[in-house]
Amino acid sequence: MEPWKLYYDGVCNLCYGAKSSVEKWAEKSGQPLETMPLQWLEEMQGRAPYAMILDADGKRYEGVNAWAKLTTLAPAHVRLAGLVSRIPIIHWFFMAGYWVVAKTRYRFFGKRSCPLRAPKP
Numbered sequence: 001m002e003p004w005k006l007y008y009d010g011v012c013n014l015c016y017g018a019k020s021s022v023e024k025w026a027e028k029s030g031q032p033l034e035t036m037p038l039q040w041l042e043e044m045q046g047r048a049p050y051a052m053i054l055d056a057d058g059k060r061y062e063g064v065n066a067w068a069k070l071t072t073l074a075p076a077h078v079r080l081a082g083l084v085s086r087i088p089i090i091h092w093f094f095m096a097g098y099w100v101v102a103k104t105r106y107r108f109f110g111k112r113s114c115p116l117r118a119p120k121p
Contacts, residue, residue: 001030001031001032002032002057003031003032003033003034004026004031004032004033004034004054004055004056004057005033005034005035005036005054005055005056006019006022006033006034006035006036006052006053006054006066006070007035007036007037007038007040007041007052007053007054007055008035008036008037008038008052009037009038009039009052009105010037010038010039010040010112010114011037011039011106011111011112011113011114012105012106012109012111012112013109013110013111013112014101014105014108014109015052015105016112018052019035022035022070022073023035025070025073025074025075025078026073028073029073031073037114038052038053039114041053050063050099050102050103051063051066051098051102052066052067053066054066054069054070056069063095063098063099063102064085064091064094064095064098067082067085067098068082068085068086069082070082071083071085
């Protein structure tokens, strides 16, 4: 099974907590998962990270779509939220909510120091 790659905002307390939950879900479900701060991605250099990114099953998911995919690993009550988020009109509300939280997350949840990237060999 190919590992999924989750890129999260390494500075955000909310994002770090969510990443920790997802790691537990992945371990329980047997899905290999690699996590890395978005700040480490070369394509993100100089850009503020507003959405998590998930590379899974040969596809790239961002924001709400990444969460919906990640909920397939979660406990049943969270999987239900992921399924509901795929309904078109409800998906729009999830996208709007995600955007609001993404824009205000530092104000409400605070910041942490981003882990340093290991030097390239």
